[in-house]
Amino acid sequence: MKISVAGTGYVGLVTAVCLAERGNNITCLDIDKEKISLMQNGTSPIYEPGLELLMEQNKENITYTTDYMKAYSDAQIIIIGVGTPEKKDGSANLKYVFEVARQIAQTVEQDCIVIVKSTVPVGTNDKVEQIINEHKKYNVTIEVASNPEFLSQGTAVKDTLNATRIVLGVESENAEKLMKEMYKEFDIPFVVTNRRSAEMIKYAANDFLALKISYINEMANLCEIVGANIDDVALGMGMDPRIGNRFLNAGIGYGGSCFPKDTKALHWLASFNDYELKTVKAAIEVNENQKIKLIKKSRKYFDSFNGLSIAVLGLTFKPGTDDLRDAPSLVNIPLMIEDGANVKVWDPVGTENFRRIFPDEINYCKSIEETIVDTDICFIFTEWAEIKSFPLNKYKELMKRPLILDGRNCYSLTEAEDAGLVYESIGRRKVHTLIE
Numbered sequence: 001m002k003i004s005v006a007g008t009g010y011v012g013l014v015t016a017v018c019l020a021e022r023g024n025n026i027t028c029l030d031i032d033k034e035k036i037s038l039m040q041n042g043t044s045p046i047y048e049p050g051l052e053l054l055m056e057q058n059k060e061n062i063t064y065t066t067d068y069m070k071a072y073s074d075a076q077i078i079i080i081g082v083g084t085p086e087k088k089d090g091s092a093n094l095k096y097v098f099e100v101a102r103q104i105a106q107t108v109e110q111d112c113i114v115i116v117k118s119t120v121p122v123g124t125n126d127k128v129e130q131i132i133n134e135h136k137k138y139n140v141t142i143e144v145a146s147n148p149e150f151l152s153q154g155t156a157v158k159d160t161l162n163a164t165r166i167v168l169g170v171e172s173e174n175a176e177k178l179m180k181e182m183y184k185e186f187d188i189p190f191v192v193t194n195r196r197s198a199e200m201i202k203y204a205a206n207d208f209l210a211l212k213i214s215y216i217n218e219m220a221n222l223c224e225i226v227g228a229n230i231d232d233v234a235l236g237m238g239m240d241p242r243i244g245n246r247f248l249n250a251g252i253g254y255g256g257s258c259f260p261k262d263t264k265a266l267h268w269l270a271s272f273n274d275y276e277l278k279t280v281k282a283a284i285e286v287n288e289n290q291k292i293k294l295i296k297k298s299r300k301y302f303d304s305f306n307g308l309s310i311a312v313l314g315l316t317f318k319p320g321t322d323d324l325r326d327a328p329s330l331v332n333i334p335l336m337i338e339d340g341a342n343v344k345v346w347d348p349v350g351t352e353n354f355r356r357i358f359p360d361e362i363n364y365c366k367s368i369e370e371t372i373v374d375t376d377i378c379f380i381f382t383e384w385a386e387i388k389s390f391p392l393n394k395y396k397e398l399m400k401r402p403l404i405l406d407g408r409n410c411y412s413l414t415e416a417e418d419a420g421l422v423y424e425s426i427g428r429r430k431v432h433t434l435i436e
């Protein structure tokens with residue numbers, strides 16, 4: 001089918017490339033000329049494993065353009081995958097979605113389906129339809145349908161090609177038929193519902209996962225107080241298929257482009273409708289506190305960071321991405337600097353993005369060794385494979401004091417003890433209480 005995709009971020013570009021891989025003819029549209037020319041030359045503007053290879057393999061079926069008239073006029077389906085960033089009050093900013101809707105209305109010359117893939121509050125599809133009908137230039141039928149995605153960064157291509165379900169939020173049989181045709185080579189079960197339920201499924205799923213993480217983080221905090229071990233607790237809980245063993249990793253909280261934004265947006269939507277979503281509110285609060293848990297822990301070793309040399313391993317919100325959105329590092333590192341610390345950081349792919357936000361005051365290192373040498377404390381914020389496989393004896397060998405505060409439970413307590421480290425993690429018994 002002839003499909004145009006508006007927006008070439010994680011959602012838009014990955015969806016576009018996967019639809020091309022499954023036999024559709026795709027036009028990718030973005031207002032950013034630089035991004036478009038990168039993609040025209042075969043380079044992905046985002047770091048996503050497998051994406052560039054699929055772009056190359058499907059280059060005959062994908063066109064990249066900044067010209068929305070060219071992209072929309074004769075498309076059978078137009079997918080909106082532009083950003084819905086968080087506004088100051090926590091609600092989702094829909095101006096980009098609505099702008100695309102207006103452009104579609106003014107350009108489309110044949111009947112088509114507009115699919116909203118961006119994560120949008122319940123009722124947005126109705127507004128998109130209203131905008132299109134108000135601004136429509138030609139006498140054509142443009143239907144609007146919801147089709148949320150559930151991809152995770154770092155595994156986005158795999159998640160899209162092997163999704164657990166495809167949610168179709170439709171108000172007509174025609175929209176259902178055309179969307180099923182677009183996905184006909186995917187072999188993934190459909191959940192067909194109305195638009196508002198589809199919009200709600202996305203938020204309900206994301207917020208449930210965020211809640212699950214905040215729940216396990218609270219259990220971890222309690223484990224520390226009562227002397228239990230969260231690894232064993234999570235194992236014992238997760239074997240119950242009603243709970244499931246995924247998303248039970250305790251740590252310093254969730255970040256990324258979805259959970260922080262989507263929890264706040266749903267909470268805002270509920271408040272706006274005079275309903276208090278207490279569980280989601282709790283998940284947000286727990287997460288905010290969890291992010292600075294390691295700094296709180298460090299207080300028992302040092303009253304202040306003034307004059308200390310601090311190593312930070314991992315900057316991104318999770319491994320496998322260069323994305324820093326709502327990453328714990330963004331909250332913690334400024335606190336360290338403000339307190340007078342000299343901060344050295346390392347991340348395998350996130351350094352350049354971090355440098356753009358903090359160009360000065362931070363020493364950017366090229367290896368873990370270079371980062372930890374002669375430091376007083378090492379904080380771990382992301383569980384990169386390179387960190388997990390780093391020989392523990394090197395901390396003892398290179399650091400001024402081998403104090404490791406691990407926010408992602410990268411190492412086993414026994415191995416850390418055997419390596420002679422002062423090692424604190426999340427929800428597990430610590431090895432030593434005093435620095436040698």
Ligand code: UDX
Nearest residue numbers: 150151152153247248249251253254255256258317318
């Ligand atoms: C998430 C959802 O998984 C995806 O379905 C949705 O479409 C977008 O949001 P993503 O943000 O890419 O995807 O990452 P995810 O792997 O879900 O992790 C989100 C955050 O939760 C990360 O900061 C991660 O470190 C944290 N996390 C995840 C935990 O702290 N513990 C866990 O057990 C799992």
